[in-house]
Amino acid sequence: MKLYYHPLSGHSHRARLFLNLIGAQHELVEVDLMAGAHKKPEFLALNPFGQVPVLDDNGTVVTDSNAILVYVAKKLKLTDWLPDDPVASAAVQKWLSVAAGQIAYGPAAARLITVFGAGFKPEEVITRAHAVLAVIEAQLSGGSFMVAASPTVADVALYSYIARAPEGNVDLQAYPNVRAWLARIEALPGFVEFRKTPVGLAA
Incomplete structure (x- = not known):
């Protein structure tokens, strides 16, 4: 498997x-995003949306970070990470959507805003x-992980941007369950x- 990624991309x-x-x-x-490598024809041939990450599994190309999680879990039959049970499966899908x-x-x-200079309104x-x-925070009051007693792809999908939320001036101090879950x-x-x-707050 090849994973095309950028180290500052939470999706990657x-x-x-x-x-x-x-x-x-x-x-x-x-993929050198700063140099615009994601918009070059060779990368757009992999992902027409020009976004990382992209997974190339011996010629099977999967784009979108959540789709990659599902593809790998399904291919390797990792039912602990992506449950077959309808209720748990639906719960995982819900958090992937979140x-x-x-x-x-x-x-x-x-x-x-703080890392790449995006034009969003900070207060919003x-x-x-x-x-x-x-x-x-409320969801985690009932267990160690988002869906089950052990981690699923839902936890993986949520982790990266929550872990680095302080870089965007989002303080995690009021969320002890979230901080314990990150740990x-x-x-x-x-x-x-x-x-x-x-x-941001990590400066």
Whole structure:
């Protein structure tokens, strides 16, 4: 497997983290976003949306970070990470949608302002970030991980941008369950850190 990624992309880290947690052999191919490599014809041939990450599994190309998580879990039959049970499966899908929605437009967007100079309104995206963090905090009051007693791809999908939320001036101090959950993920065998950037509250 080849994973096309960028070290400051939380979507990329999401895919890289999962491959490491399950011990899947893979080659990392860094895409130079600053140089516009993701908009070059050779990369657009892999992903017409011009986004990282992209997984190339011996010619099977999978784009979108959450799709990569699902593809790898399904291919390797990792039912602990992606349950077959209808209720648990639906719960995982719900949190994958949250990762693609409220997380992307909350803590991820707030971080895009400080790390990449994105033109979002800080007060708007930070307010969104705290709204979704409050829901996740309540969810984690009932267990160690988001869906089951052990981690699933839902936890992986949510982790990266929440872990680096302070870089976007989103304070995690009011969320003890979230902070304990982050620590549990970081203690998992195979964990790989999302590169830190000294900006926002992390400056």
